Amino acid sequence: MLQLFGACKLDETIYDQATPVNAIKSRSDLEFAMIGVYTHLNATPGFNRDITWALHPYADDLSSIAAFEAGNWGRKALINSGTPFVNSVYVNFFATIRDVHGIIDNINKLDPDADYKAKMIAEAHFIRAFCYFNLVQLYGGVPLVTASVDAGSDFYQPRASVDEVYALIFSDLADAVTNLPTRTTQPAAEFYRATKGAAQGYLAKAYLTYANYLDLHSRSSESAAYYEKARDNAGEVISSGQYQLIADYGALWDVSKEKASYAEVIFGIPxxxxxxxxxxxxxxxxxxxxxxxxxxxxxxxxxxxxxxxxxxxxxxxxxxxxxxxxxxxxxxxxxxxxxxxxxxxxxxxxxxxxxxxxxxxxxxxxxxxxxxxxxxxxxxxxxDLFLLRLSEVYLIKAEAENELNGPSAVALAAFNAVRARARQANGTPRLTPADVTPVSAGTKEDLRLKIFDERGLEFVAEFNRFFDLIRMRYRNTGKSMYEYQFSTFLPSLTPGLPKVVANAWAGGATEATNIIPYNAKYLLWPIPANQMAVNPKLTQNPGW
Known part of the structure; x- marks a missing residue:
């Protein structure tokens, strides 16, 4: 059954009424239903609160001493399969997928003109892929639901493999690339909704993440093809001319200029x-x-x-x-x-x-x-929360090319485009950060770590750090950056917060709530306990 929330900021208008499935009789009804689907993404269990509350403190860059959300938020060691956000995030993504299928059903029933039908299905596919991309990174393999569920459906689906989930993501995004409008041809009333650039940018990011997954799971012989696809799709977004790096990095965060930032922002949560x-x-x-x-x-x-x-x-x-x-x-x-x-x-x-x-x-x-x-x-x-910016697409291209060919001219040019913008400052050029040269780039492994560091600064508090930690390798090993940071680097630092002694800084450099010993179980969230209680075919992630 299609169930929609009633409000979403897509054209700065608040919609008070939902459009139930049996009320969808026209193209206008379909548009309101699509707006309702997007509402899931900026709802409380989505990017308005739960998923960002959960992810930011469980990386290594931010921390929290707050004691709320049943005392578990900000305290990685206290997470378990019954933690509220572990379930709310899972349920919200699947609710979004459910409503996407309701829209697809109604498009087919109404049978609008072929171009409109292709565009709406492509947009539905983008949202479904977006949800599964987040689910597979957080939980690993999850049940694949690809059609509406009714009384005759099998409600108890087992977990699909990670490979199967990514296959659906790639297929859905490929359709979205083909049939969604570009940013500059998108109707003004659809501002904030998915575009061809968003689909292709996420396709590049998904290919890169899957290639990383293959490398970390002793399947490096399969990864090159996906690095190539990541590089090429990122390159097409860059060369499309649809997006540009905002000259002043600081202007991205000026709330009064927010809409203008979407010249660089490829997809965001409004x-x-x-x-x-x-x-x-x-x-x-x-x-x-x-x-x-x-x-x-x-x-x-x-x-x-x-x-x-x-x-x-x-x-x-x-x-x-x-x-x-x-x-x-x-x-x-x-x-x-x-x-x-x-x-x-x-x-x-x-x-x-x-x-x-x-x-x-x-x-x-x-x-x-x-x-x-x-x-x-x-x-x-x-x-707004900017989830994909052009600067990330440049770094995706640099990373994928580096994994294929080391610090080539192509990789360095993409990497240095991000640094060149940073040097522009607010119109008074600076000398730092300097371009990386063939000499300073070092080896493939050296440049990989430089890319990790560059992402660490460029995207602070933009919903990337935890995913970067769990997907990227430390040098040329099967060890993730998450494992390296939590088993080697962070333990080498003096624990505790800094303090002033004799009018100088002293003490430690870490706040303790999320700096705990490495445990491989934290590479994935647990499958929610109440989902396992109602679906006997679900299995739990290792260590939980």
Missing amino acids: HMRDPADLTLSGEGAYYPAHLLPATYPNSTGLPTRAGNGFVRVQPWFFEYYNKGDYQNDYRVEKTFLSVWIDATNKRHVAYPLPFVAADTKEAQAFIVKYVDGAGLSTFGHEN
Whole structure:
């Protein structure tokens, strides 16, 4: 049965009524139904809250000392198959897939003209692929549901293999590439909806991720074909001319210029200040409230006009991007809140930056990408979540080419395009970050780690770090970056938060809630316990 939520920011309009399946009689009804499908993505169990709350602290770059969501959020060691978000995220993606199938059924029943039918089915396929791409990365193989379920259906589907899930993703995205409009031909009323560029960009990302999967599972003889497809599809997005890197990286995060950012943003989750609903189920984003501190004034929609600082930057991570290649990188100051003045005119300075005695010393920096002083409530902010930008497509091309041919001219050109934009700053060019040359690139393994680091800064708090950790290899081994970071690198750091001793920084460089010993089970989330309770054919992931 098709069940739709009633509101979504797609053309800055709030839709109060859902379109039930038996009410779909026309093309207009189909359009409202499609809007309802997108609503799942920015709903509370989706990218409005649960999936981002869950993923950010379980990587290694951000942490949280907040004790909510049954005390489990931000505490990786306490996750289990009964943790609420483990189930809500799973259910929300499958609810989206269910509603996609309802739309496909109605398109076939209404039999509109061939071009419109192909476009709507392609858009449905894009959303289904998007859901399965997230599901397979989080949970591994999951049941493949490819048609509507009714009373005569077999409700108890076993888990498909990872290979089978990716085969469907590739097929769905290929159809979307063929039949979706380009960004510049997309009707204005469909702004924020999927395009050919979004489909091809995600196809490149899915091919790359699957190739990584093959390498990490002793199947490297199969991976080259998928690296080639990733490189080539990324290259076609770049050469299409449909997107461009915004000249000023900082302008991407200016909420007043947000719509203009979609010259670079290929796919994003929209949010809006919704005066009709100031609850958790409204149209707004929570990001400013939880990523900004209470001492940063006029930055959120909270009654105090400042955040609660539930999520903070790991001290080691901010320190890493203040030295070496990234010293004086413009992206650092536009990503991290590290020096600021509070409402009492007191200066705050975060580790490891120099300070004077009168400053308030902060053990952790914060994220400043999401600021909305005009927000209406804790969850009432305008800030979109950019899930795929052109800069990532450049880095996908660089990574795939490097895996095929090492640090070739093609790989370096794609990598350096991202650094060249960073050097432009806000119109006053800088010298850093410098281009990587054939000499400084080193080996294939060296450039792979440089790409990992570049992604680490370029996409902080953009829903990438955890997936990068679990998919990328550490040098030329079967060890993931997740395993390397949590079994080797992070244990080498002094534990605990920084502190000031004798007017200088001392102490540790890690906040403990998500820096725990490596355990392979954390490469996947557990299959939710209540899903296993109702479906006897489901099996649990290793270690859970």
